[in-house]
Amino acid sequence: MNAQIRSRRVEEPTLHSGKFKKSDLAPERAPARDIMRGAENKGEATMADLLPRLETLKGRKRVLWRRETARGGSFGFLVDAQVTKEEGRILLRFSNGIANTGRGPMEVGGDTNRETRRGGKRSMPAYQRVYQTEGPPREVFVGRMVFDPDPDHRHWHYAGFAEYNLYDASGTRRRRSRKQAFCLEDFDRMKKRARAEYPRCRPTKMGVSPGWADTYTWDLHGQQVDITTLPSGTYRLESVANPTRRLVEQSHAGNRATVRLQIDKAAGRVTIL
Numbered sequence: 001m002n003a004q005i006r007s008r009r010v011e012e013p014t015l016h017s018g019k020f021k022k023s024d025l026a027p028e029r030a031p032a033r034d035i036m037r038g039a040e041n042k043g044e045a046t047m048a049d050l051l052p053r054l055e056t057l058k059g060r061k062r063v064l065w066r067r068e069t070a071r072g073g074s075f076g077f078l079v080d081a082q083v084t085k086e087e088g089r090i091l092l093r094f095s096n097g098i099a100n101t102g103r104g105p106m107e108v109g110g111d112t113n114r115e116t117r118r119g120g121k122r123s124m125p126a127y128q129r130v131y132q133t134e135g136p137p138r139e140v141f142v143g144r145m146v147f148d149p150d151p152d153h154r155h156w157h158y159a160g161f162a163e164y165n166l167y168d169a170s171g172t173r174r175r176r177s178r179k180q181a182f183c184l185e186d187f188d189r190m191k192k193r194a195r196a197e198y199p200r201c202r203p204t205k206m207g208v209s210p211g212w213a214d215t216y217t218w219d220l221h222g223q224q225v226d227i228t229t230l231p232s233g234t235y236r237l238e239s240v241a242n243p244t245r246r247l248v249e250q251s252h253a254g255n256r257a258t259v260r261l262q263i264d265k266a267a268g269r270v271t272i273l
């Protein structure tokens, strides 16, 4: 098929476009003061932490409201996999949604004062802001934010938010995606009355609010594994959120989701088993 592959949209705040009601937006939190810039995160949590929990979605899920369509519906996560031919390559494409089912927001921001350029690549240290039951949030170093200069992006991504693997019938990993960089935002509302703290991603503040999911649909750049040289057959597609486990979470139990599928390259077809 002649897939028109999109890149992640860059939008103005949806508050003004009428997609968001003002009541949907949580008030701005007070800026954090006296934040201790932690050393390398070892995944430690404290009692006062309001932690997120990242759950990779699988199957057809009811979405109450999707930012792209400004309405709800039933959408496929991983199970909408399809085979496409693009520029001489054969790709397995699929949608990946990562929900925050935890008590606290999944928030990440870059330190713009410490931006570096290496070989034309702009990057900066990334910190997770862990909100507390009281007082300011604490910040935990979680890796890098990278700037994507592609005209369709032109914004900062948090590097290493998800990873995709494809295993063959014998359990051998045949493909591993690059660590997927995400510009985190509240895209799919999964729970009633969940407030969107992150209607769009910003370099210093991006994230996924409790009750929301950030979804990258199958037609977006990067939502694929290359199967050009793999034979047709039965495979297991795996999507892993927080693959480096640098992000502090309540639990890593829901990070991983897999689907079994039958790929028929000649017919350009994939069947979910």
Ligand SMILES: [Zn+2]
Pocket (backbone or CB within 6 Å): 008, 148, 152, 153, 154, 155, 157, 183
């Ligand atoms: Zn982007």
